[in-house]
Structures are given as structure tokens and as C-alpha cells.
Amino acid sequence: MNNYCIIMAGGIGSRFWPLSKDNFPKQFLDILGTGKSFIRSTYERFSPVIPDENFLVVTNKAYKHLVLEHLPMLKPDQVLCEPARRNTAPCIAYAAYHIQSRCKEANIVVTPADHLVTNEVEFQRIIRIGFDFLANNQNALMTIGIKPSRPETGYGYIQCGMQNAECRMAQSEVGLRSHSEFRIHNSEFSGVVKVERFKEKPDYETAVKFVQEGNYLWNSGIFLWTLDGIMQAFNQYLPDMIEVFEKGKNDFGTANEQAFIDAHFIESPNISIDYGVMEKSPNTYTIPADFGWSDIGTWGSLFTHAKKDENGNAKRGNVVSIDNKNTIINIEEGTEAVVEGLEDYLVAYRDHSLLVCKLRDEQQIKVWIEGLK
């Protein structure tokens, strides 16, 4: 099998403070209470289509032990350690060079470590469609596009090329049901479609327009390409970055790899794969998908996916809840809580840190925690 999976697991996820912290970022958490961390679920989601030895996790050095703890089936040399964060393009380049030392004909799927997918069977079907497409389209750079269910302003969008037959959606089937709830009957919208353009996170009005127009998808940040395809794109669009990695070309896959990375990785420009490659290449494709996806990027999105009690509270841990409504109460194992009289609040405790705040103010968490001694 030439199919490889790169799991990007270097994030620190301060938005979920205090559950996620520098020393314990979101990908290692089981915020939803499924019994599995995000990174573990990510591995299991790909496991039916990727052999264990073809997984690579790119992470910060500080998290290597956590990765191996959560994914004990991986060998230590499958965990690639960045000495510093340099965004997704250098992260993917590092892994691509590593794969190149093992398999020149690799197909690669790249995934964040901390997303939610609820329908894994459908997910695997989509990934297989992607690998099949690559067999005949070696230079294709593919993104999984998520069929939008609401005018979300927190995601980037993918505009599909309307010239593509599969992308012709029955516009009449797109119905605006309310400001917050959309339903799209896009059964026609399937297979692989050409990307017209990638769009940054829109404002609300633009998001509404995107969803109504029907040929926009959420950018999931899951990519598929061949090793050759991404290397060609790197050479064409990010020559400065490639110059850095080429210096260590012969070190990848050897005992010198880590030393080279430690010495030179930070010389790479800090740039995302979307901005550095996808938005520039004419060879971009997307697979419209609907497998219950969320990036669980905010407490609000967590709340959406969490199981709730009869008063709309999402509780986790040994909690006595009295007269609360639409409130998240999430405390770590080994602790207990009595919480009374809150509505639309967030109460979280982990690792000696407590947060009590209004759910609608969660964007401020990053700022507030700077005030802690």
C-alpha cells in the first residue's frame, strides 16, 4: 500500500482553555466524552484505508510522548517533531520529504488531529474516492469540501467550478429556513469537482449568499495528493521553503533527520498550505462530503455536538446541576462540582484552572487568561 496519512498535531488550542493548554492541547483531549481523544479518533477514522506503518504524525517535540501514548501502534520514528511552529506548509513539506525517503509513489492524505467526524463509513468512502481519483490525476491537489448546513462564518469556503457537471446543483432545492438553520438538498452534488476559488472566512451576509448559491463548500483542511503532485506544487509556489528542505534532502529517513530539522526547520517561511499552494494552483479539486464534520473550534461548536440534559446543559464529570440552562459544565476526572443558577454559561475545570464565563463571550478567553499570574 502506497497510501500515507499525515496527521498534523502541533496545535496548542488555547481556545479550549482550561481544558486545552500548552502542556495538553486539544488533540489529546476527549472533550466530547466519546472515550477517545481527538487524535485517537482521527487515527481510527483513517485506519481502514491506511496501514499503521504509513501514518506520520507531525507535532511539537513536547508532545511526542503524548502522541505515542494515544497512538501506541505507531513507532517513535513515525512521530515527526517540529522544533517550532511554522504553519501547515512547512509541516506538510517536512512529512513529504520524510515519505519521499521511503516511497516515491506515495499517495498522501493530510488531516488535522482535532476534528470531529460522526459518520466514519461515509468518511472512508470519500477518502477512497480521493485516492481513486489520484490514480488517474497525479497532479491533482484535492480538498475535502463539507456541504454546509448553516451560514457559518468560522470556516473558509470552497467555490466549486460550475463548468463541472457534478457541481450543478438544483438551486431551487436550497432553502433558507431561518437565520441560523439551512438545509440543502444537494444529492446531485457528489464525486470530484473542480475548485473555482478558495474563499476566506466570510462575514454573515456573505456566508448566507454562499449557502444560498449552492456551489460553496466548507474547507475542511483535509487534503489529498500524490507525493509527486505536492512536491511539484511546492517547487512552483514555495521555492523559498523548498530551498530550506532541499539542503537536508539526503538526511530524511536517516539518523540525521532530526538534527537537520532542529537546525534548519525554523528557516522555512511561516505560511499555510491554503495560502501558499491551494489558492495559487490551477490543479485544485474538491470532494463534496457530508459525514458529520466539525472542527470543534469553539466551545459553542462543542456545545452543538454534546449530549444535553433536559434543560439543555452539557455536563461532563461528577456534577450536580441545579437550575441551570444551556450551560456547559465540564470538569476533569477526579473532581466534583455543584453548579446552580446559570444560563448560557460555560464552567470548565482542568489541571488547576477554572473558567466560569458566558458562552457568548468565549472569544475573550484568550485575552482574559493573559491576566492570570
Next chain:
Amino acid sequence: MNNYCIIMAGGIGSRFWPLSKDNFPKQFLDILGTGKSFIRSTYERFSPVIPDENFLVVTNKAYKHLVLEHLPMLKPDQVLCEPARRNTAPCIAYAAYHIQSRCKEANIVVTPADHLVTNEVEFQRIIRIGFDFLANNQNALMTIGIKPSRPETGYGYIQCGMQNAECRMAQSEVGLRSHSEFRIHNSEFSGVVKVERFKEKPDYETAVKFVQEGNYLWNSGIFLWTLDGIMQAFNQYLPDMIEVFEKGKNDFGTANEQAFIDAHFIESPNISIDYGVMEKSPNTYTIPADFGWSDIGTWGSLFTHAKKDENGNAKRGNVVSIDNKNTIINIEEGTEAVVEGLEDYLVAYRDHSLLVCKLRDEQQIKVWIEGLK
């Protein structure tokens, strides 16, 4: 010096959950942030009038190590261990028998371990008045009476005998300022006065009447008497209890004391010193006092005495407070908290337990915590 001090430190103080718990009751806490636990402050308050070797702490076995940790100047045999809680009369009897084995001419002051006194100099003056009075009144059973500053319904009251000259208060000086705030100019009301009657915790209307009448004091639970005086009273009013202790008469102060207590203490009736002795004896006296006293029996009373920020919040620990008002935030050392958007709330964390509730509902805490697993 024949002056002894019995510190009653057996309480479990579940009202301050999660700060106080079975394994760490209120007397060992520094809830007010003075840098000293209640029991330590209690010791220091009496220290100028009681030699170190004449302190006795009566507590539960489980807390002996905590007592010695907070009061390292005491020898282990100064910590008397009850095998079970049997209210204040048996607690005091145990200590009295122990003292009897060391000093037949003892004067004794008995105090709870978990009260607040802000004016220690005045406190010591009052205690000295008490000991002086005992010198000429060997059978007197004395209570410190606190001049009331509000119609508090949480305390028992002492009605002073009006026949006593010192008790004649200028009634006109008692002014009802508001439903919640009283000020009493009772400068005449001093020295030792005869107790007319002890009153149970009153309802609000009765408390208002008491405070307006001017000859009522709060019962502080601090007692003074001679060893002989309290022993006579025990014999007269609690013969059942005395029967139990007399069986071990010769064991007190010997290596057999603990074994005797372990075997027989629970045979004692469960009765308070107020109900069992003070309310029955004709020899009761009180010293009206005003030394900044509170039993800190509720979160509300703690709030009254705590230092507050400009928004009326009482914070303790590494706390970032945003848009809170009149809220207690009390977290243990080594933890941190971000708290936003609460008014009249209580947020407390200690020993793996979290409480978030409305201050006005604090009476329910005891009930709520029964729901924890």
C-alpha cells in the same frame, strides 16, 4: 498560672463546602485570607492570658495531626481526641476531667476554634475581667455576650438581668436605622452582668425586638468558669453524663486516658452545654463585649468580613475577575480562575471540588452535595 483554655475543635463545618470538608474542617482554614487558620488565630488570641502548657484542644482523632500542625507549640497530650461527636457538654466534661488530674484550682475558658475576633486587645481585656470575677465568684458560670449590631437570626441571645446596675442601658440610644443595620450606643453596658435567660435563635421580628430592648446580647459560645464551678454544675444538671466520666476518674491524665475515652465516651448523652447546664443554672453571668466578633458561620458572614474590590467582589487566589459584582471567588493555592459575568454568586474551589451558586441559596449547599457521586 491556673488559667486553662479549652479549644473545641471537633466541628466538620460542611456549610463551607468545598473549602471545609470532613477531611479538612473550617477551623483549619484561612478563609479570610489573614494568613492564619481559625484555630491558629484562636490560640494567638488567648496566648497572652493562657500559658502554652495550659491549652487543651478537644477534637476528633482524625484531626489530631492537623491540630499539631497548626499549633506546633502544643504537646501531643494537649490534644484530646473524641472517638465520636457528642456535642459540647461531653466535650467540655472530658477536658475538665483532664484538667482536674493536673490542677484542682483551675480557672477555665472554653472557646470554639473557628470564630473571628478583630480586636484582640479588647478581647483579652474582657477575658481578664472574667477571670477576675471568678476569683470572688467560684460558682459563677459565665458567657461572653456580644453587643448586637443587627437583628441577627442566626445566633442565640442572652437576656441580661435588669436588676443589675451595669445592665441599665440608655434605651433611647438604641436606634433602628434600617431593616438590616442597627447601631447601639451601649457604652454603659459593661462589666459582668447577671443572665436573666438564654434565648434560642429568634425569628426576625423577635430579633428586632431584642435589639431594640437593649438588654439582649448574642451568645458567643465562649464560656468562663472555675473547674469546681463547672464540675458542681455537671453533677447537678447532667448526672447521667457524670456517671460515665466518673468511671474513668483515675484514668485521666494517665496512659489509660485514651483507652478509657475510646471505650466509654460514646456512652455519654449527646447534649449541648447551653441546654444541659447554662439554661438550668441560676449562677450564670455574662460579660457584654464588643471586640469585632463573628462566628463566620455562613458564606454570607464571610462576605461581610472579607476585603472587597471596587465591584464588591471578595477574591481569594490567582483570579481574573471580569464584570462580576458582589461575588465571592475563593480558590485554593496552586489553582487559577477566570470568572466572568456573575452577580451575587459564590465560586469556590478546593480539594478537587467546585461550587458555583447564588449566595442567597447557600443554605442548600448541604443538600446539594448529597447528590455528588
